[in-house]
Amino acid sequence: MLIWLVAAAPARAGDPQAGANVFKSECAECHSPKEGRNKKGPSLFGIVGRHAGSLPDYNYTDALKQAPWVWTEDKLHGYLSQPARQANPGTRMKYPGLDDAGQLDDLIAYLATLH
Ligand code: HEC
Numbered sequence: 093m094l095i096w097l098v099a100a101a102p103a104r105a106g107d108p109q110a111g112a113n114v115f116k117s118e119c120a121e122c123h124s125p126k127e128g129r130n131k132k133g134p135s136l137f138g139i140v141g142r143h144a145g146s147l148p149d150y151n152y153t154d155a156l157k158q159a160p161w162v163w164t165e166d167k168l169h170g171y172l173s174q175p176a177r178q179a180n181p182g183t184r185m186k187y188p189g190l191d192d193a194g195q196l197d198d199l200i201a202y203l204a205t206l207h
Contacts, residue, residue, distance in 0.1 A: 106194075111202025114195050122185075125206050133185060139163050140204045153184045165200050172196060 115125070124130070127137040134150040142163050145156035161167055173196060174189040190196050 106197030106199070106201030108198070108201040108205050110195075111198035111200065114190070114199040115202055118187075118190060118199070122187075136203060137206050139206060140165060140168070140200075155183050165204065168200050168203065169196060172199070 115123075119133075119136070122131050122133040123136045125136055127135060128149070129135050129137075130147070130150045134147045134152070140163060144159035144161050144163060145152040163171075172187075172190055190199065
């Protein structure tokens with residue numbers, strides 16, 4: 093049984109509970125996990141699987157509005173480790189990036205629960 097669980101775990105096996113704490117300390121200042129609630133940044137409800145820059149009631153920069161991708165876990169990994177350099181040079185998200193890979197996996201596991 094245990095072996096089955098390990099084998100079935102996704103490639104990035106973060107801990108969503110730990111990720112909720114990372115979210116609180118790193119992201120909650122600017123983002124709400126609740127649907128329809130924008131702060132300085134857009135709501136992150138349903139972010140995994142959502143098209144970049146797609147909330148109708150949030151005023152994105154062109155960098156995000158014109159971004160051609162859907163936010164997958166891998167895409168979020170790249171963006172959140174270095175928002176300004178990697179995925180999106182024009183973004184106004186003033187966040188230097190999370191360089192702890194374990195925390196990043198936990199955070200993304202948490203973001204994936206926001207549906
Ligand atoms: C200082 C404020 C601030 C912090 C801290 C911050 N963000 Fe943002 N975030 C923004 C802003 C502003 C935007 C919109 C950027 C734009 O339009 O270019 C944004 C955009 C995003 C987007 C794109 C959303 C979409 O609809 O395409 C994601 C994903 C995101 N942030 C995740 C995070 C996560 C996860 C954290 C914590 C690790 C975080 N952000 C920390 C302000 C912030």
